[in-house]
Amino acid sequence: MGTARTICFANQKGGVGKTTCAVNIAACLARSGRKVLFIDLDPQGNATSGVGIHKKSVSGSVYDLLIGRKNCRELIMRSSVKGLDVIPSSIDLVGAEIELVDASDRENRLKSAVSGVAADYDYIIIDCPPSLGLLTINAFTATKYVVIPVLCEYYSLEGLSQLTVTIKQIKRLYNPDIELLGVLINMYDGRLNLTIAVLEEIKRFFAGKIFRTPIPRSVKISEAPSHGLAITDYDRNGKNSFAPERGWVLCPRSQKNLSTDARYKQWQKKVWGAGLKPCSPTTR
Secondary structure, eight states, rough: OOOEEEEEEEESSSTTHHHHHHHHHHHHHHHHHEEEEEOOOTTHHHHHHHHHHHHHGOOOOHHHTTTTSSSSHHHHHSSSTTEEEEOOOOOOGGGGHHHHTTTTGGGGGHHHHHHHTTOSSSSSEEEEOSSSHHHHHHHHHHHEEEEEEEEESSHHHHHHHHHHHHHHHHHHHHHHEEEEEEEEESSBTTTHHHHHHHHHHHHHHHOOOOSSSSBBBBBBHGGGGGGTOOHHTTTTTTTGGGGHHHHHOOOOOOOGGGGGGHHHHHHHHHHHTTTTTOOTTTOO
8 A cells, every 4th residue: 555645635715615625536536446544624624524424423633633632543533435534623623723833843743643644545635724824834744745626716816826835835844745736626617707717817827737627516516515425425426426536637728739748648647656547527
């Protein structure tokens, strides 16, 4: 199994579907036979309940991990998805940033804690809070890749520059291995002129870093968390069940022929080398 590949989902703007994307892609990876650990670093705990774990049944959370009260193995819980383990969140995380202000090595708390179980998993998925505080910094320090879910709305664009600056700062100060894996277009509706206009702006700033398959706007995807299920279990035969899985196939959004684009070939090698099965957006 080796050492897990760590991927965090981050965007300081709330409401972009960051948690929904993280949960469903983690579920897709687990369903494809990978062993996945999901870390819910958002104090709201939506990802925890979204995979079938009742918050009242949680005896410990990632908060206990960060302050050194418990280790990973004491906190890992089984989710509703086979192969997907979870370190749950709790409202206690709200005060974690204040408690860790004067703590030694506070930016590396999560990285140090997770290193003990990394060999047990193929992937570690981290759901960041909608902020750029100490919790997100801990996630960035612990991760290899960052995925940024965005909506095709202008408000979604405003914080992207600051987020990329933060990633560069983390790379310089704490984690030289961190890199942007891609921008994931979420709640996509190609019928709207606004969607097309914003997508063009995103392509301009993130050329070569956009996931090929956008996640469509869907009532089923919105309903699934209320049942504690990923979309692949809630609407198993629906077309949206495959969108998160397909979203992992990346390619540059250039006007060139993709088959001859060297950047695309490099991207294919990176993603396929990470153990992700290539799949075509025209299949299924």
